[in-house]
Amino acid sequence: MSFSYDVKEELSRQPSKSCCQKAELAALVKMAGTIRIVGGEKKVLLQVQTVHPPTARRVYKLLRKAFQSPVQIAVKRNNFLKDKRLYIISIDAQYCRSLLEELGILPQKENTGLQKAGMNPNLIKKKCCKRAFLRGAFLGCGSISNPKGPYHMEFVTQDKDMAQTLIKIIDYFGLKSNISERKNNYMIYLKDGDNISDILGLMGAHNNLLKFEDVRVLKDMRNSVNRIVNCETANLKKTVDASVRQIASINYFKENKIFDKLPEKLQQIAELRLKYPDLSLKELGQMMDPVLGKSGVSYRLKKIEDMAKKYQTMKGELSDVSTKRDC
Ligand SMILES: [Zn+2]
Numbered sequence: 001m002s003f004s005y006d007v008k009e010e011l012s013r014q015p016s017k018s019c020c021q022k023a024e025l026a027a028l029v030k031m032a033g034t035i036r037i038v039g040g041e042k043k044v045l046l047q048v049q050t051v052h053p054p055t056a057r058r059v060y061k062l063l064r065k066a067f068q069s070p071v072q073i074a075v076k077r078n079n080f081l082k083d084k085r086l087y088i089i090s091i092d093a094q095y096c097r098s099l100l101e102e103l104g105i106l107p108q109k110e111n112t113g114l115q116k117a118g119m120n121p122n123l124i125k126k127k128c129c130k131r132a133f134l135r136g137a138f139l140g141c142g143s144i145s146n147p148k149g150p151y152h153m154e155f156v157t158q159d160k161d162m163a164q165t166l167i168k169i170i171d172y173f174g175l176k177s178n179i180s181e182r183k184n185n186y187m188i189y190l191k192d193g194d195n196i197s198d199i200l201g202l203m204g205a206h207n208n209l210l211k212f213e214d215v216r217v218l219k220d221m222r223n224s225v226n227r228i229v230n231c232e233t234a235n236l237k238k239t240v241d242a243s244v245r246q247i248a249s250i251n252y253f254k255e256n257k258i259f260d261k262l263p264e265k266l267q268q269i270a271e272l273r274l275k276y277p278d279l280s281l282k283e284l285g286q287m288m289d290p291v292l293g294k295s296g297v298s299y300r301l302k303k304i305e306d307m308a309k310k311y312q313t314m315k316g317e318l319s320d321v322s323t324k325r326d327c
Contacts, residue, residue, distance in 0.1 A: 002146065003145065003147065003208070004143040004145075005054070007144055007200065008052055008054040008055055008139055010207055010208055011058070011138060011139055011203055011205055012054035012055065012058040012061075012139065013054075014135065014204040016132055019126060019128065019129055020128050020131070020132035021065060021066065022102070022103060022123050022129075023129035023130070023132040023133045023136065024062060024132040024133065024136035024139075025062045025063070025066060025103060026105065026123055026133070027133045027137040028062070028137070028139050029046070029048055029140070030105060030119065030140070030157075030159055030162050031140030031141040031162060032048050032049070032050055032055065032059075032139075032140035032141060033048040033105070034046075034047050034048075035047075035105070035106070044092075044093040044097075044106070045091075045093060046090065046100065046105065047090045048088070049086055049088050049089075050086075050087050050089075050140075051078075051084045051085065051087070052139075054139070055139045055140065056073065056087035056089060058139055059089050059139075060089055066096075067096045067099060069091055069095040069096055070091075070092075071089060071090070071091050073088070073089050073090075074088045075088075102123075103120065104119050104123070124165070124169065130172060130173070131202045131204070133166075133169055134169060134170075134199060134202055135203040137155055137157075137166055138155065138203055141157050142155045144196065147193075147212045147216060148215055148219070150191075151191055151196050152189065152196075153189065153190045153196045154187055154188065154190075155187070155188045155189075156185055156188075157185070158185055158186070160186060163179065163186035163188055166188050167188055175190065175195040175198055176190070176192060193216055197209060197212055239280060243273070243277050245305060246301045247277055248308075249305045249307075250273060250274055250304060251274075252308045253307075253308065256311070258311070266300055266303060266307075269284065269297060269301060270301075272284050272287055272288070281294045281297040281301070282294045282297075284297050
């Protein structure tokens with residue numbers, strides 16, 4: 001199952017206070033519901049269709065608590081949705097018009113049945129209810145990527161009013177969201193790992209918040225280990241390159257029979273370098289008598305390279321060398 005599914009599953013089992021139930025239901029139904037007229041009469045039917053069993057379960061439960069009239073649930077196989085099951089939850093809206101009006105699902109005027117009503121601001125006055133609204137919105141139209149990949153949480157709705165309400169609530173909690181509009185759909189999305197983590201907590205998905213954080217910690221650790229390894233590999237390559245250059249310079253003196261002309265201190269380090277090509281400058285210094293520091297060894301080997309370069313220049317055999325360390 002996807003991470004999104006796990007989060008919805010956990011959210012669908014959250015306990016909620018009666019004030020919060022209305023806020024959550026309003027968000028859920030407005031994000032995922034449709035209002036239909038059936039039978040050619042003005043019989044209004046409220047339907048919520050979803051392919052997510054946890055969302056269906058939550059809508060059913062909340063509607064049962066909120067309404068006296070019976071709630072029907074039907075399950076259809078849907079070939080267009082890769083044979084997933086489609087859950088259709090319906091209630092006869094005529095019997096509970098006043099509550100649907102209160103939720104902002106039906107407009108408050110009697111005569112017109114179907115124009116969209118706005119979100120009732122009284123439902124989301126309290127902080128707990130704002131959190132419940134986020135939960136309902138996520139169950140209705142939200143998704144979240146597996147944290148192993150890039151961080152991404154999104155809500156997609158056709159309802160502009162709901163999109164704006166959602167942005168305001170995310171902003172109320174000090175989090176940052178972006179919006180993009182495409183073909184009458186509004187997508188509100190978050191990319192920041194900290195912000196996504198906070199929303200999971202606000203909605204009440206505490207177990208999945210912990211899973212999210214576990215993956216984040218591992219990912220951060222792996223990234224920093226990779227950085228260190230890359231850096232050390234780069235430095236090791238430079239050390240090896242430098243050793244190859246130093247040995248080439250020393251061999252130049254030997255091949256041209258001018259090794260004896262080098263000062264004794266330089267001859268001493270040169271012999272050690274030839275004998276131990278893999279040792280670091282520090283290790284070479286420790287083999288000297290008396291012991292020499294890393295910078296002293298570096299200075300002497302550099303001197304040998306410079307002198308070899310001078311001889312080569314004199315004979316027209318110059319090659320360019322550079323030594324630079326990163327990280
Ligand atoms: Zn509340």
